[in-house]
Amino acid sequence: MxxxxxxxxxxxxxxxxxxxxxxxxxxxxxxxxxxxxxxxxxxxxxxxxxxxxxxxxxxxxxxxxxxxxxxxxxxxxxxxxxxxxxxxxxxxxxxxxxxxxxxxxxxxxxxxxxxxxxxLGMKTKKRDISFETGEVVKITGGAFNGLEGKVEEIDDEHERLKVSVEMFGRETMADVEYDQVDKY
Incomplete structure (x- = not known):
């Protein structure tokens, strides 16, 4: 916190x-x-x-x-x-x-x-947030900016998520950092 x-x-x-x-x-x-x-x-x-x-x-x-x-x-x-x-x-x-x-x-x-x-290969800031598998999130940065999707995998150690988003009528996996995602 x-x-x-x-x-x-x-x-x-x-x-x-x-x-x-x-x-x-x-x-x-x-x-x-x-x-x-x-x-x-x-x-x-x-x-x-x-x-x-x-x-x-x-x-x-x-x-x-x-x-x-x-x-x-x-x-x-x-x-x-x-x-x-x-x-x-x-x-x-x-x-x-x-x-x-x-x-x-x-x-x-x-x-x-x-x-x-x-x-330098360092994180700029730790984000004090937790996610749950199946949770719907909005992507706010990176190549998938503006899309929403469902959290499929969580990597707390590296602060990364795999989010399933729909693009061109198909499900695609987006690999995003915690600071590129907001909760709904």
Missing amino acids: VTELQSGKQWYVLHTYSGYENKVKQNLEMRITSMGMEEFIFRVVVPEEEHVETTKTGKKKTVNTKIFPGYVLVEMIMSDEAWFVVRNTPGVTGFLGSHGQGSKPTPLLDEEVHNILRD
Whole structure:
């Protein structure tokens, strides 16, 4: 169940010293726990991608590189206390979109967050909703947007549904994510 408090969760970008992104993540996660901020600060992400490099000796090795060097993403509810904890974490030089003098930063747009996290293979948000086999739902996103159908299979672990929809006079299975479906 999403609490009223958690409904204000948004993603912000922290500016850090370049090369200290993982240390900032580690420091911030420790501060969240030690200062009891779990209800305000949820996820800390250093966007990285994996690629293969060839060394001078001809050997191939897998290397992680930062997608946004000098930046860390944090999902949080912007309150004075949470802002203070994050802003004063060692290695954090400020929030992107903050004008200084203690002003609160501008959060990332939902679409930006969705694209970044999708590219990293992460979910943008957990949806606190449950479905039952046989239930009629309306598809609100993806290729089957606007259609309604009956839930045939539920995969809670991956937050996916198989929904039977009618297209061109035949039953077709639509594989959709929880956030692409609404209950009737």
